Amino acid sequence: MTTTALPDAIRAFIDATNSGDSDAFAAAFTEDAYLEDWGRGFHGRDGVLSWDRTDNIGKRSHFDLVGIEPGSHSDAYVVTLTVSGDGYNGTGPMVFELRGGLIARLIIS
Template identity: 50%
Template sequence: MTTPDPIRRFVEATNAGDTEAFLDNFTADALLSDWGRSFRGRDEIATWNQSDNIGVQSHLSIVRIAPVNGTYQVRIAVKGNGFNGEGDMTFTLDGDLISSLVIT
């Protein structure tokens, strides 16, 4: 399956360490939930990005992706100075942007 553009850009921005491009992938009121910790809107997502993503030099690789009931289930491999290993991300898209990202 071809990776939808917002998810592809999410990975590319993370890997490039480009915070502005990363945040530009989200709707203004997007929700990011990371194992029960919730971040709403770009300002809060920017905080998560600094503590758990670009701020710890994460590098992401898509292992697999599948559409499921209007969302995309993505298995991601992560390397960097934070979490290392594989995890699942569920993306909900609103047009060309991410409206919800749930990490489990």
């Protein structure tokens, strides 16, 4: 994979998940963020927190960074993570779009 610096918001997303800190997790996203997990959409920080409870920290997820590549524009990144915990377990890409240093859009597929 291409060597690309990991943006602070994506690092916060990973670190907050691994430490089980839902407040820090939500703070990594914009107020109007959109998160899509295999076709299920979650809107705003409330939606992000809902997903976090049911599919992420609520499932004791742990992320290990495999790699990061530039996305389709300057504030987009394709981040490959290995996920373990009581929910999904496996390795795959997540597409992040940032705005103002925060996650504005996250697509998991």
